[in-house]
Amino acid sequence: MTHPFLFLKWLTEQFHLNLGEHVTYTWLVMAILIGVAFVVSRSISLVPKGLQNLMETVVSGVANLLEETMGEEGKPFFPLIATFALFILVCNLIALIPGFMPPTANLNTNAALALMVFAMTHIVGVKKHGVAYLKHFMGPIWWLAPLIFIIEIIGHLARPLSLTLRLFGNMWGHEIVLMIFIALVPLVVPVPMMLMGVLVAFIQTFVFTLLAMIYIAGALEEAH
């Protein structure tokens, strides 16, 4: 239910390789990001121009968001969060070019990202608080702890699920709606939907990075 012709899928079929198209397109996105980062970092000048200007705006925007949401404590997580933001944004926006498929319209890519957030949350929590991290799951009243513990565990397990399904549902749903519109009226009519796709791409990137930040900040703060 994506674009009828995916050029990387066609390319892998020529070489008789059985790679999923989400894998090949993830590699493409990685190559784009690494290439842009390489080109920009080779020719850094004090007065930025062109591509460097754009990248500086993007990176400082993410840094500001991190500062607002997590405060000073969030500084060490900047590489992780910025990588999420750039990767998901490029993945989502690539869907607007014919012949490309967004890797985020596949459950596996999103599950990998969400599990990374899940693991990071708990690793950071244990590192910061040690055994006292268990207090996060116990709630304020000691005799309610067994009940709260189970509820908290379910809540924590639901986080990666909802992160995965939100991104997947939005991107894939948009692809399906676009395909149905193109099947009904191939000209002009799908354009507003594609415009909404740009909006969805940006909002979902924002939401994913924001939720990742909030989860990590929640593990960092003291239990009450």
Next chain:
Amino acid sequence: MEFFAWCMVAAGIGMGLGSFGTGIGQGLAIKSAVEGVARNPGASGKILTTMMIGLAMIESLAIYVFVVAMIILFANPFTEEVVKLLAK
């Protein structure tokens, strides 16, 4: 064949109900956010961020329904058994 007809009906009605509730919920959230910004325009940045998180949380309900509807339509786990039964 009736099985597949009912699958269509279930997916359609489920999506309708899901988006109905989600629409009301998001409308309430945005109403409060707009009121907040109208009273205190200085806090618009914070309100926008909080509203976005809230909207994403509410929206995920509709997304769950959408995923279930898509599973019913395109990846129904009972399709093979029903087709086998129909062939008998």
